[in-house]
Amino acid sequence: MCTAATYLTKDFYMGRTLDYEFSYGEEIAVMPRNYPIHFHYAGVLKQHYAMIGMAHMADGYPLYYDAANEKGLGMAGLNFVGNAAYAEETKEKENVAQYEFIPWILSRCATVEEAKAALGKMNLTGISFSDQLPSAQLHWIIADKNGCIVVESMKDGFHVYDNPAGVLTNNPPFPQQMFLLNQYRNLSPKQPENQFSKELPLDMYSRGMGALGLPGDLSSTSRFARVAFTKLNSQSGDTEEESVSQFFHILGSVDQQRGCCEVAEGKYEITIYTSCCNTSKGIYYYTTYENPQITAVSMHAEDLEGMEVVSYPMLQKTEIRYQN
Numbered sequence: 001m002c003t004a005a006t007y008l009t010k011d012f013y014m015g016r017t018l019d020y021e022f023s024y025g026e027e028i029a030v031m032p033r034n035y036p037i038h039f040h041y042a043g044v045l046k047q048h049y050a051m052i053g054m055a056h057m058a059d060g061y062p063l064y065y066d067a068a069n070e071k072g073l074g075m076a077g078l079n080f081v082g083n084a085a086y087a088e089e090t091k092e093k094e095n096v097a098q099y100e101f102i103p104w105i106l107s108r109c110a111t112v113e114e115a116k117a118a119l120g121k122m123n124l125t126g127i128s129f130s131d132q133l134p135s136a137q138l139h140w141i142i143a144d145k146n147g148c149i150v151v152e153s154m155k156d157g158f159h160v161y162d163n164p165a166g167v168l169t170n171n172p173p174f175p176q177q178m179f180l181l182n183q184y185r186n187l188s189p190k191q192p193e194n195q196f197s198k199e200l201p202l203d204m205y206s207r208g209m210g211a212l213g214l215p216g217d218l219s220s221t222s223r224f225a226r227v228a229f230t231k232l233n234s235q236s237g238d239t240e241e242e243s244v245s246q247f248f249h250i251l252g253s254v255d256q257q258r259g260c261c262e263v264a265e266g267k268y269e270i271t272i273y274t275s276c277c278n279t280s281k282g283i284y285y286y287t288t289y290e291n292p293q294i295t296a297v298s299m300h301a302e303d304l305e306g307m308e309v310v311s312y313p314m315l316q317k318t319e320i321r322y323q324n
Ligand SMILES: C[C@H](CCC(=O)NCCS(=O)(=O)O)[C@H]1CC[C@H]2[C@@H]3CC[C@@H]4C[C@H](O)CC[C@]4(C)[C@H]3C[C@H](O)[C@]12C
Pocket: 001, 002, 018, 019, 020, 024, 056, 063, 064, 065, 077, 078, 079, 080, 081, 098, 099, 128, 129, 133, 134, 135, 136, 137, 170, 171
């Protein structure tokens, strides 16, 4: 499972959790403007926007899971197993392999509006990167400070939806996830009035009762509702520290602790990493399961006129700061 969210304060933030029972070995990868991107169909793109994100490095080529470019546009791929279906190659449109979808968009689009236009011209195919890395069944969230969309390639076609909630998890398809929020329209961060019955003197025995009924489990529909509620009611200051801290709290609402989601005998899904990218400033913050201390990689600390991808393995060891 995975969960993604956007957050706007003075800057625009976007991030995700990556939940799984094993890691593909991912690193924070900065792709400078002159790194030649070899697209499967479209040939080599020699110059493009620089980007930063989490990627599996395959012989120097970054297979991005989530990233943002220097213009402030962000994009993340989340599992969409059983529903994702890619198209066959076509002559009518520009073909893009699913594994290169993120760099294809982020290399050329500065905004969600531009991304929407680019999506209209492309055809997403299911071709694999390699035999070892078969095609992943994903759907994507694309966002900037002015808007957010979801892209779902399914048997019944290629869908682009506006995403007013600015969140995404996994199955079912996005319109159904949004529909299910109707069930929770009564939830509130405020203390609820007794609407149940005038006959009963029902007591407000606790704080936080306004959101009673918000599901607490780890299913993708429950995580969708929980992270939407948390994000949309979120209050924070707008400094970098306050925004980043708040963002990690938002995704903290869907954090997966080892032991609570058994996917096979003795195998547990956990939140491998949580990211928060300040897409306005090109700073990628992350925590890992074993290292809850926030660590950052800044795109602008690298030579963005360079030609090679620079990548940093995630720091996995907790550093506890003793005060005495
Ligand atoms: C496993 C992850 C989703 C985790 C998740 O959601 N787990 C819950 C399962 S469930 O939702 O409950 O069913 C996904 C998210 C992004 C993916 C990579 C994208 C680039 C690249 C694409 C290539 O084609 C194949 C290899 C590749 C490295 C991909 C590997 C893997 O597929 C990644 C990590």
